[in-house]
Amino acid sequence: MTRQDREDYFVVEEARNPEPSGVRYFRFLRANAQFAEEFPAFGRLLGAETGELWVGPYIPERETPAFKPVSEDATTWSVYSRAGAWISDVVLPPRFHLMFIGEEFVAGVSRDRLNVESIVVLRLQRQ
DSSP states (O other), X not given: OOHHXXXXXXXXXXXXXXXXXXXXXXXXXXXXXXXXXXXXXXXXXXXXXXXXXEEEOOOOOOSOTTSOOOOSSOEEEEEEOTTSOEEEEXXXXXXXXEEEEOSXXXXXXXXXXXXXXXXXXXXXXXX
């Protein structure tokens, strides 16, 4: 976890607490916050319609808290069977927040560079 990661955390927390009472909390937070040395190995777990488990990366919040965190880079999700066996990795596009996994598609919200959100459905190619 870099110094910038820590600073990004404070920026997000300050945006969440803009009221005058938030100033006191924010000062306390800056003086007392402790951070882990590394980010978690994964961030999200989603169940698919087919019973598979999709395990996604941890994506820190770096923007206005009203948005779901998205990565500026493509993200890799590991897919596991009902029995827990690894099936495959699936790479999803940058700035895409996965919300639903069907048998033949995934659906989510994609944001452009101006943070305009669009619903996106991507076809899965199963083998």
